[in-house]
Amino acid sequence: MKKRIVIIDYGLGNLRSVLRGLERAGAAATITSDPEAIASADGIVLPGVGAFREGMEMLGGLAQTVLAAAEDTPLLGICLGMQMLMDSSEEHGIHRGLGLVPGDVKRFVPAAGEKVPHMGWNTIRIERQDPLFDGLRREEYVYFVHSYYAAAAPDYTLASTTYIHPFASAVKSGLTYGVQFHPEKSGAAGLLILENFIDRVC
Known part of the structure; x- marks a missing residue:
């Protein structure tokens, strides 16, 4: 039986592309x-594109649903969805964020020759092996679009990326995962990450 993965619809995010990515990865995915x-899903995906404050406001009462479900259900935050998992954003x-992963969200300070937002393909370096990354190389190329980054402690950082400076590009706390990049737009590596979330994490 296919794993039942729900994509949380709170009015922000590229829901259809995430849905297609999860379906390609073998899930019975729904937007809801x-x-x-x-609460009854095998796995939860929190997507998001846009501003942190608006995301938290739009999530509204569903925040408590997410917090309760995350106690025993695997959760994957993508892009803004990952940032919303953190304690706070500037x-x-x-x-305030959901507080599921310790750390804060900060803005990139532009450096010479580097533009903000960080947009396009860049490398993630896996810092701690995890079922989410089974079958991947130590370094993989994935797709980013963001102006803010998560400052997470090493204990919660699964992968890092350097743009202007190093930052956490994948995080984990308990059953809660977050990726700053877009796995649904990251080719074979991104598809494998979604497959791992469905088959090995959920």
């Missing part, structure tokens, strides 16, 4: 904002 569907003021 129904708390009961989220994007347009200081705003």
Whole structure:
């Protein structure tokens, strides 16, 4: 039986491309904002594109549903969804996140020859082996679009990337995972990460 993966619909994010990516990876995926569907899923994906404050505001009451489900259900945050897993963000003021992964979200300070946002293909370096990365090389090329980054402690950092300076490009705390890049846009490596989330994590 295919794993039942729900993609949380809170009004922000590239939901259809994430849905297609999960379906290619072999999941029975659905887009929903129904708390009961989220609570009964085999795995949860929190996508997101846009600003942190707006994301948390749009998530609204579903935040408590996510927090409760994350206690015993694997959760994968993607891009803004990963940032929302953190304690706080300094994007347009200081705003609280879900607090599922210790750390804060900070803005890249532009450096000579480097533009913000960080957009395009870049390398992740796997710092700690995990089932999410089974079958991947120590370094893989994936696709990013973001102006803010997660400053997570090494204990919670699964992979790092350097753009202007090193930052956490994949994090984990308990059953909660986050990736700053877009696995659904990252070719074979991204597809394998989604397959691993479905088959090995969930």
